[in-house]
Amino acid sequence: MRFEVVELSPHANKLVLVGRLDTQGVGAIETGFTAAVSAAGRSAVLDLSGVEFMSSLGLRLLISNAQVVTRRGGRVVAFGAQPIVAEVFRAMALDPLLPLVGGEAEAVSRLAG
Amino acid sequence: MPADLFSRAIPLQAAELSAAQEALARFLEGHGVAPIVTQRVALVVEELVANLIHHARFEGPPPPARLTAAFGTAEIRLRLEDAAAPFDPRERPDPALPPDPVRDFQGGLGLPLVRRMAELRSYGPAPDGWNRLELAVPNRRELAPDSVT
Numbered sequence: 001m002r003f004e005v006v007e008l009s010p011h012a013n014k015l016v017l018v019g020r021l022d023t024q025g026v027g028a029i030e031t032g033f034t035a036a037v038s039a040a041g042r043s044a045v046l047d048l049s050g051v052e053f054m055s056s057l058g059l060r061l062l063i064s065n066a067q068v069v070t071r072r073g074g075r076v077v078a079f080g081a082q083p084i085v086a087e088v089f090r091a092m093a094l095d096p097l098l099p100l101v102g103g104e105a106e107a108v109s110r111l112a113g
Numbered sequence: 114m115p116a117d118l119f120s121r122a123i124p125l126q127a128a129e130l131s132a133a134q135e136a137l138a139r140f141l142e143g144h145g146v147a148p149i150v151t152q153r154v155a156l157v158v159e160e161l162v163a164n165l166i167h168h169a170r171f172e173g174p175p176p177p178a179r180l181t182a183a184f185g186t187a188e189i190r191l192r193l194e195d196a197a198a199p200f201d202p203r204e205r206p207d208p209a210l211p212p213d214p215v216r217d218f219q220g221g222l223g224l225p226l227v228r229r230m231a232e233l234r235s236y237g238p239a240p241d242g243w244n245r246l247e248l249a250v251p252n253r254r255e256l257a258p259d260s261v262t
Contacts, residue, residue: 022134023163024127053152055159056222084152087256091229092222093210 001025005036011074012043012111014104018050021058030061037076038068045107048100049080054088066098079107117144117184122177125166129177134158137182144184147254153230154182154189154250160223161193161202161246168221169197179243188249191231196243201236202227229256 001019008014015036019025037044046062048054066076078100081089089100101107119140123133134155141151158180165178179194207225227233231248239245 020131022127022131022159023166024131027127053155053159055156055163056226057163059222083149084156087149087153088156088226091226091256092212094212096211 001028003029003033003036005040008045008108012045012108013037013040014045014047016047016050020053021051021061022053022055023057026055026057026061033061034065037065041072041074043069043074043111044076045104045111046076046078047080047104048078048085049082051085052082054085059088059092059094063094063097075111077101077107077110079104119180119182119184121180123162123180124177125162125175127163127166130159130162130166133162133180137180140182141184141189146184146189146252149254150189150250150252154191157191157227157231157248157250158193160227164221164223165195165197169195169200171197186252188252190234190247190249193246194239194243199238199244202246203233203236 001017001021001024003015003017006014006016013036015033051058062078069076076098078089078098079102081100086100089095089098094100099110101110119137121133121136123129137158138151138155141154162178162180165175169175176196181192183190202224205224207228208222212222212225227248231250234247234249236244236246
């Protein structure tokens with residue numbers, strides 16, 4: 001599991017995640033990802049198109065960071081999820097906590113809206 | 114024709130869990146199971162074994178869990194056996210959705226996810242005294258309507 005940070009503007013970043021966000025994957029990126037999202041002080045869009053699998057630990061990592069950003073007045077929106085990941089989001093009704101949309105343009109527009 | 118039964122001991126470590134999932138995925142793919150079903154089975158196994166890794170109580174070093182998967186055209190039947198203190202996952206209520214990010218994430222969302230992907234059939238002692246959980250994942254692309262919100 002890995003991720004990279006792309007600066008979209010002075011107020012927002014894009015996080016591109018690649019791999020399996022399972023027990024092993026969360027352990028590999030948790031510290032760096034939390035620093036990149038929660039400590040950045042910026043809104044963020046999460047590109048999930050490269051995430052093949054997501055467990056509840058992966059959900060917890062994404063949601064907990066989104067909550068920190070939201071409490072500080074920012075927003076986090078995810079996009080591009082593969083079918084199994086989108087199914088997990090739907091099954092757990094996560095939209096109020098971390099919206100999931102189809103593409104990057106829509107995700108970026110949701111940061112402003 | 115591949116065998117209809119998959120069996121594997123899973124040492125309770127994250128890397129071993131990943132290796133077991135890969136082997137299980139190959140078994141299911143060999144039977145032509147749709148990728149989305151294979152991924153649901155992997156998710157169920159992930160959550161159950163991760164619970165053993167992170168939350169279960171053992172007397173002494175934890176021995177490997179035992180996983181069996183049986184292919185069927187209607188469903189994939191799973192059996193997971195462990196030597197931990199008994200914990201019946203059917204007795205734990207689901208959180209209201211959406212989950213509370215503080216309260217529900219402390220307890221974990223693994224079991225609610227398992228319930229949405231699989232039917233919990235039985236829980237009780239195996240003949241050797243270990244815990245035995247049996248469940249089934251439907252072998253169809255669509256989830257049951259009440260499994261998604």
